[in-house]
Amino acid sequence: MKRMTDGTLRQDLLNLPETDPVVDRLVEQIIGRVADKWTMLLIEILTERTCCRFGELAKACEGISQKMLTQTLRAMERDGLVTRTVYPVVPPKVEYRLTDLGLGLSKAFCGVWIWAEANFERIEQARSDYADRKAHEEP
Numbered sequence: 001m002k003r004m005t006d007g008t009l010r011q012d013l014l015n016l017p018e019t020d021p022v023v024d025r026l027v028e029q030i031i032g033r034v035a036d037k038w039t040m041l042l043i044e045i046l047t048e049r050t051c052c053r054f055g056e057l058a059k060a061c062e063g064i065s066q067k068m069l070t071q072t073l074r075a076m077e078r079d080g081l082v083t084r085t086v087y088p089v090v091p092p093k094v095e096y097r098l099t100d101l102g103l104g105l106s107k108a109f110c111g112v113w114i115w116a117e118a119n120f121e122r123i124e125q126a127r128s129d130y131a132d133r134k135a136h137e138e139p
Helices: 006-014 021-034 037-049 054-060 066-078 100-118 120-136
Strands: 051-053 082-087 093-098
Touching: 021 037, 037 051, 037 054, 037 066, 037 093, 037 100, 051 054, 054 066, 054 093, 066 082, 093 100, 100 120
Parallel strands: none
Antiparallel strands: 051 093, 082 093
């Protein structure tokens, strides 16, 4: 596979068509939502498990508080990423499932994982080089 140079990548990005300012604002909002680690983890969990109850999500998403899980799920529901189904039973049963929008976002995340895997060695080398430079700098 041919590796693109920084100049080629930059030029390709600069040649992309102009975007609609309304879409730009939406993208900024969505990035703010999905850049949150809890949203990303919940999307991953719901992709793998299809459907989960609140308690199952809490156990699977290690370290998340009940309050943060509630807030994150509400925001995801508001953005159309998950559906919340309440069953009329005692005790109440509530299930969460990714919507088509949520699954599409999950697929888009896969691109980041593919990129990270393809560039793992380069990233590790850059980190090592940076650490070496910092270690040799004078205070």
